[in-house]
Amino acid sequence: MERIYIDTSVFGGYFESEFELWTKVLFDNILKGKFKVLISRLTDIELENAPQQVRDLATSLPTDNVEWLDITTQAVQLADKYIDEKVVGQTSHSDCIHIAIATLNYADVLVSWNFKHIVNHIRIRGYNAVNFKYGHKILDIRSPREILEYED
Secondary structure (H helix, E strand, O other), X not given: OEEEEEOHHHHHHOOOOOOHHXXXXXXXXXXXXXXXXEEEHHHHHHHOOOOHHHHHHHHOOOHHHEEEEOOOHHHHHHHHHHHHOOOOOHHHHHHHHHHHHHHHOOOOEEEOOOOOOOOOHHHHHHHHHHHHHOOOXXXXXXXXXXXXXXXX
16 A cells, blocks of 8 residues: 655645645545555644644544654754755745655655645755655655546
């Protein structure tokens, strides 16, 4: 079973017209047990100020398909390296922590709707160059639309 790390933007995308279709298909696949979902405590923190429907979506996932991941010292240190290597600026520190947590927990793919700081080919190269430099796995980073198989 593929292990996918879902960042906060995916939960919000469920209720946004631009991202709704693919996000709902992703969640349908999650409910069918096609993915093991990795969610970090950072996502939990970021959702505290989200609308109630978004928070409810996060808590509605079947617990047997969800693995909660802590924010570790190693993840913060790796996130700092992304910034030190100028992959993104300091204002994107929380995005870097998402990348680091997914990397250190061997996610098969990180899924996000954040095209500016995460799902961006230049940023992906940068994150993975840092991962490679420090002996970590190369992380596949995609939007929900990119990880879903088309039905015939």
